[in-house]
Amino acid sequence: xxxxxxxxxxxxxxxxxxxxxxxxxxxxxxxxxxxxxxxxxxxxxxxxxxxxxxxxxxxxxxxxxxxxxxxxxxxxxxxxxxxxxxxxxxxxxxxxxxxxxxxxxxxxxxxxxxxxxxxxxxxxxxxxxxxxxxxxxxxxxxxxxxxxxxxxxxxxxxxxxxxxxxxxxxxxxxxxxxxxxxxxxxxxxxxxxxxxxxxxxxxxxxxxxxxxxxxxxxxxxxxxxxxxxxxxxxxxxxxxxxxxxxxxxxxx
Amino acid sequence: xxxxxxxxxxxxxxxxxxxxxxxxxxxxxxxxxxxxxxxxxxxxxxxxxxxxxxxxxxxxxxxxxxxxxxxxxxxxxxxxxxxxxxxxxxxxxxxxxxxxxxxxxxxxxxxxxxxxxxxxxxxxxxxxxxxxxxxxxxxxxxxxxxxxxxxxxxxxxxxxxxxxxxxxxxxxxxxxxxxxxxxxxxxxxxxxxxxxxxxxxxxxxxxxxxxxxxxxxxxxxxxxxxxxxxxxxxxxxxxxxxxxxxxxxxxxxxxxxxxxxxxxxxxxxxxxxxxxxxxxx
Numbered sequence: 001x002x003x004x005x006x007x008x009x010x011x012x013x014x015x016x017x018x019x020x021x022x023x024x025x026x027x028x029x030x031x032x033x034x035x036x037x038x039x040x041x042x043x044x045x046x047x048x049x050x051x052x053x054x055x056x057x058x059x060x061x062x063x064x065x066x067x068x069x070x071x072x073x074x075x076x077x078x079x080x081x082x083x084x085x086x087x088x089x090x091x092x093x094x095x096x097x098x099x100x101x102x103x104x105x106x107x108x109x110x111x112x113x114x115x116x117x118x119x120x121x122x123x124x125x126x127x128x129x130x131x132x133x134x135x136x137x138x139x140x141x142x143x144x145x146x147x148x149x150x151x152x153x154x155x156x157x158x159x160x161x162x163x164x165x166x167x168x169x170x171x172x173x174x175x176x177x178x179x180x181x182x183x184x185x186x187x188x189x190x191x192x193x194x195x196x197x198x199x200x201x202x203x204x205x206x207x208x209x210x211x212x213x214x215x216x217x218x219x220x221x222x223x224x225x226x227x228x229x230x231x232x233x234x235x236x237x238x239x240x241x242x243x244x245x246x247x248x249x250x251x252x
Numbered sequence: 253x254x255x256x257x258x259x260x261x262x263x264x265x266x267x268x269x270x271x272x273x274x275x276x277x278x279x280x281x282x283x284x285x286x287x288x289x290x291x292x293x294x295x296x297x298x299x300x301x302x303x304x305x306x307x308x309x310x311x312x313x314x315x316x317x318x319x320x321x322x323x324x325x326x327x328x329x330x331x332x333x334x335x336x337x338x339x340x341x342x343x344x345x346x347x348x349x350x351x352x353x354x355x356x357x358x359x360x361x362x363x364x365x366x367x368x369x370x371x372x373x374x375x376x377x378x379x380x381x382x383x384x385x386x387x388x389x390x391x392x393x394x395x396x397x398x399x400x401x402x403x404x405x406x407x408x409x410x411x412x413x414x415x416x417x418x419x420x421x422x423x424x425x426x427x428x429x430x431x432x433x434x435x436x437x438x439x440x441x442x443x444x445x446x447x448x449x450x451x452x453x454x455x456x457x458x459x460x461x462x463x464x465x466x467x468x469x470x471x472x473x474x475x476x477x478x479x480x481x482x483x484x485x486x487x488x489x490x491x492x493x494x495x496x497x498x499x500x501x502x503x504x505x506x507x508x509x510x511x512x513x514x515x516x517x518x519x520x521x522x523x524x525x526x527x528x529x530x531x532x533x
Contacts, residue, residue, distance in 0.1 A: 108428075111426060158422070165426065
């Protein structure tokens with residue numbers, strides 16, 4: 001069996017004295033869609049941000065344990081390299097307001113000062129926007145500012161920006177919570193298509209979304225990884241009482 | 253009980269009337285001053301006035317070319333130092349709001365802003381003019397620079413604080429190193445605000461007389477040397493206005509008018525540019 005793309009070993013994360021992620025062990029395979037769900041404040045976003053070392057950017061935030069990306073501990077690597085290798089899409093669409101749609105897609109190259117020829121950029125832009133199911137909508141206005149797009153389009157632009165860097169792994173932090181239902185369904189549709197080439201980890205507090213889009217689901221509660229199983233299995237026959245309570249809506 | 257709609261409306265109208273009245277009232281003196289300077293000054297302004305140095309006492313004509321160039325050089329030299337230093341300090345304050353250094357630096361900025369301009373002049377006099385044994389343009393610029401700094405720092409800081417943190421995260425998550433995040437994303441996004449702070453600071457110091465009295469002092473000649481005394485618009489206004497000669501008074505009005513036009517133009521250009529470059533978040 002192939003090595004997992006991400007593996008956490010006794011991973012703990014803190015905000016000051018507040019222990020928000022507790023001893024998480026998880027192993028995620030290539031080309032899987034993983035949903036991470038749980039009630040607010042359960043540590044799911046913090047865990048996600050631990051994977052690409054965004055967690056430590058918050059003042060007072062620390063972590064312990066290992067997160068292995070391709071069997072290399074990300075905490076032994078340079079943080080900038082880790083973030084460069086892993087794509088991330090945030091809760092609120094955050095295209096760069098000073099850049100055009102075109103520039104936003106290649107922002108990862110431009111902002112890092114990498115020399116890419118115009119022809120290569122054109123290819124990257126078209127391929128990334130096509131993968132993000134946005135090409136047809138914006139191909140005639142590539143040089144308009146990204147912020148002119150609707151919220152859902154902006155989010156797909158952010159996905160294109162992440163894809164453009166050709167990461168193997170893309171992290172999504174509640175990517176549809178600021179979107180309307182139609183945009184949400186187009187982004188969810190996208191997850192199915194992205195699965196062929198990428199590994200996706202999607203944090204969501206929307207159970208239906210987890211059930212719709214993921215292969216496996218991780219359930220976090222009070223900072224612990226309570227259960228991690230096939231999505232179908234988890235939604236039909238959860239093993240842990242807490243998971244069952246959450247799924248049946250006894251708390252949220 | 254029925255709400256008394258009539259009375260409520262009357263009260264609202266009364267309140268509205270009062271604020272409109274006072275808004276008008278504060279604009280009135282400004283308009284009167286502007287009109288007066290324009291009326292007194294505009295007749296003085298002609299080609300000779302702008303392209304000649306002052307004539308000796310008793311002779312007709314003469315102009316303020318030395319003061320125009322002097323003001324330009326004094327402010328430019330001050331800006332060349334104040335802008336990069338001010339922006340850097342502003343970035344630090346907005347990025348690290350909770351450190352000891354930012355607490356003390358912020359306090360110093362506030363105090364610096366509150367120091368009367370004449371005190372700044374005296375301080376620079378003791379720091380630069382006395383040790384160098386001469387009034388100089390350089391010391392004038394140093395005084396103006398000290399006055400520009402707090403404005404540039406605070407406006408940079410306030411502008412950057414308004415940018416959403418998600419913007420920085422977007423760049424960082426792409427593996428962009430911190431310095432490039434600041435230079436390529438944060439500063440360009442806050443550019444309109446930073447620019448308006450810069451022009452505000454220039455407009456603020458270009459009319460400052462007090463700090464120049466003991467530093468750049470003044471000179472009846474055209475000079476581009478930073479180590480020699482240099483004339484400036486506010487100083488020429490001061491000298492001419494306090495002189496006993498009527499035609500010098502007229503020149504002072506002319507110089508005031510030029511200064512006014514300059515500051516107004518600077519403000520309008522800034523407004524237009526910031527509107528054009530304003531970034532829709």
